[in-house]
Amino acid sequence: MKKIEYYSLNTLTWVIVAFVVFPIIWMVKVSLHKNGEILQGITSMAIPDPQWLNYKNLWETINFGQYFKNSLLICTSTMFISCFLAVLAGYALARYKFPGSGLFGMSVIGTQMIPGIMFLLPIYLLFLNIKDTFGLPMVDTYWGMILVYSAFYTPMSIWIIRSFFVSIPKELEESARIDGCNRIQAFVRIILPLSIPGIIAMCVYIFLTAWDELMFAWVLTTTPEVQTIPVGIRLFVGQYTNRYDLLMSAATVVTLPVIITFFLSQKYFISGMTAGAVKG
């Protein structure tokens, strides 16, 4: 009886895995077909004539490498900045009940409630204003994008890392203080090393979310030197062009590196989420 249950649950698990992974495999498969075949709809699992050239052409048809580089640069920088800010603020929120901490914690959540469309135009015009006033170009610059993304993803990161810090016993710091560390030393020497899984989980989260952003990238970037993948990938298909084959191979190229990085860091990710999620 127990055995039957065990094996049927195992089977169920793998069936779910198959369902979940299938669309991704499908994407890779479709990317190896000809444009015409994709437009006609593909229903068989066979790839009669694998179009490996798609993976070469996608870099040549549009300057996809540049978009890829921009995305990587912007998202990685965002990841580091957001991570830095979130660790500091998250620690402050987790350890100190200072006047205004409740309000600050609330406004951190509150930022998530502003619909993007509401401040899309204001940010754009604010950026132009900064340029007019300080002579510092913001629209269509790396730092402009990084600033916006960092600000976007810091609140959620604070939330993730804060609960992680909460889960680390206070006594550890207190004993460090007794040993003669000051607050910052205790934080850097004791708490940070213990938080590595949580920080990695948070970084993965930031990177993936930034990698995904569409609307602000459309408006705040104007040249291929700064535009990110979601802007570039749409050039494969449009009113007068329809390279669905290249679109699908580009989609694969965009997804695979993230999957690989994720696979290598997933142990941290899961354990980081584990520790962090305990306290919600």
Added chain:
Amino acid sequence: MEISRIPDAPEAKQSFGIRLKKGFREYRIAYLFILPTFIFMLLVHVLPMIQGIVMSFLKLNQFTLSQYLKAPFIGLKNYSELLFNESNPVRQGLGYALRNTAIYSVVVTISVMVIGLLVAMLLNRDFPGRGIARAAMLLPWVVPSYVVGVLWGFMWQKEGIINYILVDILHLMAEKPFWLIGQNTIWAIIIPTVWRSWPFIMVVFLAGLQTIPDDLYEAAKIDGAGRLRQFFTITIPMLKPIMAVQLLFQIINNVYSYNIVAMMFGNGSGYPGKWGDLLMTALTRQTFGYWSFGVGAAASFLLMAAMLIIVGVWYRIFRSELRVE
């Protein structure tokens, strides 16, 4: 987690200034730590949001946009247009978008939570290949949502793979249905969203499950509680704080969902149809398609207000859970 006001400590009776001064000295490091985030939020969230609210009181269209905040002030007219003027073009179709967003958010949120929890329980057992199964299940979450939109757009075609599986292999339906036009559209956007969002919830629940001490279940077993009773008396209550937080973020994410729908239909320029339009796609189209920036801002503000009410209700319901620290 806690969303609580400053506790009513004795020094609360002191004047605000003194408290602030004292607090500042004592918590200098904390203030220092939140300062950069505070500045960022001020610059990128608060300032633009205030401008957005101001915009909603202005007559802001293609002719006045270049004046921006100096555009003519028209008070609450944008709001009254939106709420009471049935012939205003910006208003057209918002009803459908509202209905779709409601269905979409509710269905996605519930599905994601239920599937996430059930699969987390499946994965919380010991079986060969558990690590691989876990990682594999997390994959959809890594796929960028603009790719999800494009990819599923292909899969939903009438002669596409999904209909092929449903009709030609499983014979679940007699005829191949349309997914990308008509009423089914809502499913064509719900299912990919669920597919992409449940893995994250699963991991969080899995993490939560692992913190439930085994002795609780042992004790329940001794008391003669069956599986179902254990689930409802131990698992659910223990996971409630996590659920509460995830529920909130799910609601926010789904109500503000944009990417998948935008990429699935007409490459972002098209109209997803009466059953596919969400508030975000509709508002974007109305704002930039009709150049009614003022009315668009008013609509966004109303949406934000509605969101605040939802969050308020959420907070009232789960307040007790959130106090657990």
Added chain:
Amino acid sequence: MSKKRISLVLLTVIMMMSMILSACGGGESSKNSGNQKSNPTAATDNSSHSATDAPKEDVTLTAWIMPNSPKPDKDFMTVMQPYLDENPNVKLNVTVLDWGSAWTKITTAATSGQGPDILQLGTTWVPAIAAMNGIDDLTERVNELGGQDDYLPASWKTTMIDGNSEVYGVPWFVDARALFYRKDALEKAGLDPATAFKDWDTFKQTLSKLNGIEIEGQKMTAFGVPGKNDWNVPHNIFPWIWAAGGNLVNEDNTKVTFNDKSALEGVMYYTGLANEGLVDKASLEKNSAQIESDFSDGKTAVMVSGAWMIKNFATPEEDGGVGGKASAENYGVTALPAGPAGASTFIGGSHLTIFKGSKHKDAAWDVIKYLSEEEAQLTYSQLSGQLPGKKSVMDSLASDVNYKALIEATNYGMSYPAIPQWGPCETALVKYFGNIWDIVAGVSGTYNEESVQKQLDDAAKEVNAILNQ
């Protein structure tokens, strides 16, 4: 335990970085090679270009274009290369916007004054952006090009705002639609292409005869029609409304008329083809690209398309074309059938404009002037598969029988009224025509005159509100 893992993660990141950087290098080198093989005739004939107007000092110009051709930025630079070679002090940066987000981007750019120097605008967008004060008045300059007489009337009309005489753009290329049909299918059905598509009655008869016809063992549906998931929803329907004697608005653009009796007749005729089984209903969820693919794969015998399709048939499959297929050898092009009020087709395309905020307007104009020269027009037309904007260049293409049919079709081409509010109007039309397609597909209510009329009335109400704003 953790150090090994971290180093692994770092290693992948580094590997990814190097992969990407090398990919970038590859992209750039291919770009250069693309530039080098620029059209030699264009280079030599470039002497006709008056060098006196060219800027003497160093300028860097920015151009925003849409993906008009298979390799949008490279094809554009190929056309520009002779000019840039002759004027080494001019640098040109090109950004390709996708049609979907272009509208948002151009709107924000126009209002803020921060944008490119040269801007490609869809014909229907010119009045709107002009009214926003986003692009420069070119009235004084266009005389240098020969002006109105050199361009198609339907195209030229859209460079101005209706009722005004200021010119804001120069037609760059023209998008005109015509019928594409399979000669072999017609032959098998015993039909003469010269008469088969003459008017609506014969067109319907032809389609019924073609429906289900088998060519090389493959059964064909008569007509391929995209539905609401398309970029061209209004452009697909309006030719039939015009042919029925309907129009979008009345003479002075004050009142909407596309819900009147003749317009309804046009819509009913076109959608009726789908309702009567002459169109595979599965095609109603497809976009133009998929319809074109159905046609080239021999699944449909007739479709409506434009000049780019002729290029597609001539491009081998490896380069994303459909050359080599049976359809590529056996297709013909002819005008859309004449309705009760005569023949009609949709004329769109794009104009070149100078952005108001540009600091190098003279230099930008010089580039536009160059792009309007016959050689540049021809080269870009060949690269992009679009019909050139200039009439003389268009006529020179007419030696090809397929182009000829398409170019003849432009004679009765129609376009939408050139009004600043067109953008929102189109947004509204996309919505309600989309609903009509849902009805035709049988997924929303029953298809009859009343249900279609109701959608048209609703659309008219909304468009009226936009016009009266």
